[in-house]
Amino acid sequence: MSVRTARAGRERVLGLLAAMLRIRQFEETCARLYGEGKIRGFVHLCNGEEAVAVGVMATLGPGDAIVSTYREHGHALARGIPMDAVMAEMYGKATGCSRGRGGSMHLFDAATRFYGGNAIVGGGLPLAVGLALAEKMQGRKGLAACFFGEGAAAEGEFHESLNLAALWRLPVLFICENNLYAMGTALERSQSQTSIAARGAAYGLPSEAVSGMDVFAVAEAAGRAVASIRNGGGPVLLEMCTYRLRAHSMFDAQLYRDKAEVEAWQKRGPIVSLTTRAKAAALMTEEDYQRLLAAADAEVDEAVRFAEDSPWEPAADLGRFVYAEAGSP
Template structure:
């Protein structure tokens, strides 16, 4: 699908802008709360990559399932999960989406068909193939969408999953978010073939690379991919070449890349670029943006207030769910 074929209405344009801005402000607030020791453990921010989550997830139905990495806040928000439940989870509160037991890396919401937040690099790729196989055997018209980074594409699970997905012909949308540095090693040191889409082609899987900093490009590519998967039932690999503006995690000293490189990528920030596009197309006006920003600021503050007012799990319940048991 060409970008010119996209029907971006005022309503859609404003919604996409809202989602990207919500993700950005949520992540900025999460970083702020982390420095205040309100959020503990690991925290991996999605700042800079918002066009990928928003562009991909809009092509999915409510019945499609999503599996993600530990950098999943953006995916969860784009899927429609509550900012309050996510922030409370990051605070470790019982009101969080994983009852305060998962934290930043393990967001989960069955009602949204959002299955993580998986901390093991590439560990969720086989799971996505298994879910797609189940859909096929049950005769369900659902897609299993799996987000992962280029670091995961160097793992054995990636190759096993691609191979089995192709052999079994199952409806998986593999989305590689290639931000060039994985956990802190440049892609040129970890991949002999840096054009990652060619790895899918090697398995006979339809594959495409797209500019992950351009929301319109991601929208067009994902709509095309999803349509093809639903038509054929076969897997598809979409490589979104993107860049995270923040370090790998809040613990990362970021000594592996120059600040000048980061600043150059920031000039391609997908949010102001899309904002300018819909303004130029006269789909929205400046007052719409002001109202949108005010709405988001309120939602972010409400999420913090909700997390602050949440409750910690009682000590006598800390051994719950060590073994399988029902939630009462």
């Protein structure tokens, strides 16, 4: 147990644990619902990566903009998009956070400045640069937090975006979720420089590799980065070392990795590691854990009920939202 953990205090531990558990239970339910045919399309679950979403979001303010990837359920929930609306989006219902038009990979929410769910690897990075430019040019204090995977570091848009953000000293927090596999291709099999932080440093960004399995380490590193960015220090890159405990999507036999490797990472998962450490430090009990788990399950159940009961958008409305409608801002 680290001193840091001890200092965090019981309340903080329980808050972070609750936030991660609701993501975990949401994802498990999505997997079940996919099996039942309620959710279709490509669904990418973030089991194992909850600490990154929760730890980073805890350091951001309501004025900050979020740009995410297709593995974004956790980001969306941690950002505060109501679970009901996220689950309804999984179903494709009209009450979904994107009115059902986006599905699992395209969660959007204007109220929390959540700019999607982008299914083009690397495609969100330039967007974050532009959102940050808008903050800077309008004299606002917000920053753009941009999540992407290590696979995106092979894309040209990663390099173009880091260069531009550093060149113009824009308030962007680049958060690389390095889960070691771009779909089924291991990092060392596809990239000559396997340190994403080293890539960031090459463009002049303060860059740091962080244990993405330790929610405190994530929050601490993100907190420092956010402070530096808000002080005008320019963009920062954080490489969150994490692991995807489930398959890439629902169509993945996982031929590219050993079961033993997955099991080893499961023991280091962010929820189990926090729980173990917090119990050892007498900051929480098994009853606490069970209570939070039950609360998460209840919230997910309610979200499923909401999604089930929600209406479909009429097919007659198919052509809406291709262009802005009259009266749009």
